[in-house]
Amino acid sequence: MTSRPIIGLVIAAGLVRPLAFHGQGPIEPRQNARATPTQNPKDNSEPRVNLRVDTTLVLVPVEVSDELNRPISGLEKENFHVFDDKVEQKITAFAMEDEPIAICLVFDVSGSMSGTLPNTVGAAENFFRTANLGDQFCLVTLASEAKLVVPLTEHPGDIQSRLLFVKTGGSTALMDGIYLAMNEVKKAKTMRKALVIISDGGENNSRYTETEIKNAVRESDALIYSMGIWGTGKDAIYDSRDVIEALAKASGGGLFAAGTPKEFAEKIVTDLRNRYLLGYSPTDPAKDGRFHRVEVKLAPPRGLPKLRAHWKTGYYAPTQ
Numbered sequence: 001m002t003s004r005p006i007i008g009l010v011i012a013a014g015l016v017r018p019l020a021f022h023g024q025g026p027i028e029p030r031q032n033a034r035a036t037p038t039q040n041p042k043d044n045s046e047p048r049v050n051l052r053v054d055t056t057l058v059l060v061p062v063e064v065s066d067e068l069n070r071p072i073s074g075l076e077k078e079n080f081h082v083f084d085d086k087v088e089q090k091i092t093a094f095a096m097e098d099e100p101i102a103i104c105l106v107f108d109v110s111g112s113m114s115g116t117l118p119n120t121v122g123a124a125e126n127f128f129r130t131a132n133l134g135d136q137f138c139l140v141t142l143a144s145e146a147k148l149v150v151p152l153t154e155h156p157g158d159i160q161s162r163l164l165f166v167k168t169g170g171s172t173a174l175m176d177g178i179y180l181a182m183n184e185v186k187k188a189k190t191m192r193k194a195l196v197i198i199s200d201g202g203e204n205n206s207r208y209t210e211t212e213i214k215n216a217v218r219e220s221d222a223l224i225y226s227m228g229i230w231g232t233g234k235d236a237i238y239d240s241r242d243v244i245e246a247l248a249k250a251s252g253g254g255l256f257a258a259g260t261p262k263e264f265a266e267k268i269v270t271d272l273r274n275r276y277l278l279g280y281s282p283t284d285p286a287k288d289g290r291f292h293r294v295e296v297k298l299a300p301p302r303g304l305p306k307l308r309a310h311w312k313t314g315y316y317a318p319t320q
Contacts, residue, residue: 056285056318057093058084061192061223061252061275062296062311071274072307075300083295084282093279100134101272102152102188103127104181104222105159107166108199110143114168120198121163123227126265127196128156138184139163142177143170144205148184174199175206175213178247182220192272193222194253197244210243214250218291218316223253225268252312282317289319 060082064072077094105124113120128137139150139159150159181195203210217224226244241255248254256267282292293314300307 056281057279058282058294058315059093059191059221060278060280060294060296060311061221062278062309063252063271063275064298064307064309066305066307071270072304073274075276075298077278079299079301080276080278081297081299082278082280083297084280084284085292086295087283089280089283091278091280093277095277096275098132098273099192100132100136100190101192101194101269102136102138102185102190103194103196103272104138104140104152104185106177106181106195106197106199107139107141107163108143108172108174108177108197109141109166109168109170110172110199111169112172112200116200117166117168120227121166123198123264124163124196125160126262127269128160130265130269131156134190136188136190138181140177140181140184141166142173142199143168144173145170146173146176146180146206148180152184152188171205172199172203173205173207174203174243175208175210178213178224179208179216182216182222185222186220191221191277192275193220194268194272195222195224196268197224197226199226199244203243213247217247217250218314220251221312222251223272223312224248224251225253225271226255227264250313252310254310287318287320290317291315292317 062080064075066072073096075096077091080091080094082089082091105127107120107124109117131137134154135156136152136154137150137156137159138148138152139162141147141149149162153159177199178195178197185193185195224244224247226248245255254271256264278296291314294311296309296311298307298309
């Protein structure tokens with residue numbers, strides 16, 4: 001794909017929310033974390049978090065597809081309109097280029113995965129067959145606890161060799177696994193980052209709550225994808241599909257039906273490598289830490305079929 005340079009400056013955002021993991025080992029369960037939930041899984045209200053942004057430039061990755069879910073390339077800046085809290089913004093940065101990506105696999109090895117392990121390992125391994133020069137990968141496994149098994153690496157064989165020896169057992173610390181993966185993938189210098197969740201179990205053993213993970217997703221620039229194999233598990237607090245679907249939507253990623261392992265990997269990598277990047281400086285620069293909703297509308301050239309756009313739903317304004 002032909003690269004087009006970004007017009008303008010891109011400066012990374014810094015996070016000040018005190019939820020960072022200490023080290024790269026397993027997460028110790030929080031005492032009585034489920035006894036006092038902070039938000040009902042069905043609650044769609046916007047939580048507040050503290051976020052420090054070092055620039056007023058907002059970057060919005062956008063995926064465009066037709067009605068058959070095929071990616072559409074070749075659009076220009078004039079074919080997009082961006083709205084910040086319903087106010088249209090001037091697009092000052094625009095690019096679509098096949099640059100390196102960073103993918104962190106969140107791989108469920110809890111007891112409920114025993115029957116699907118061969119298929120899910122095959123799906124994970126297919127990501128490495130799509131690797132390009134400069135791509136990075138990491139591996140987080142989760143059962144009764146979440147572990148960073150392989151930190152970010154440009155050598156996917158390091159992860160493939162570890163997958164050969166995974167064994168299933170234990171409960172499901174899904175939220176901890178997602179947060180640990182976000183904490184690792186944000187270290188990548190690539191502009192395209194993603195979490196790929198391969199899990200069928202309901203949440204039942206995490207230290208971190210759904211609300212805290214939603215906050216972290218809105219702070220992160222990583223897209224979230226998931227393989228569509230679902231189950232609740234006999235001790236599940238809530239159905240993982242509802243949770244992951246909400247997280248994927250908030251991040252701008254998506255859920256894919258469980259086809260063949262090759263199809264699953266190809267769909268996600270194709271989506272990642274065919275994203276437009278839009279940048280703008282908000283007309284309302286108030287540093288109030290407020291959540292801003294972002295909307296993208298398309299104005300495609302004549303002759304194209306009906307198109308659909310997917311993007312991250314919003315961002316938090318600076319606090320100082």
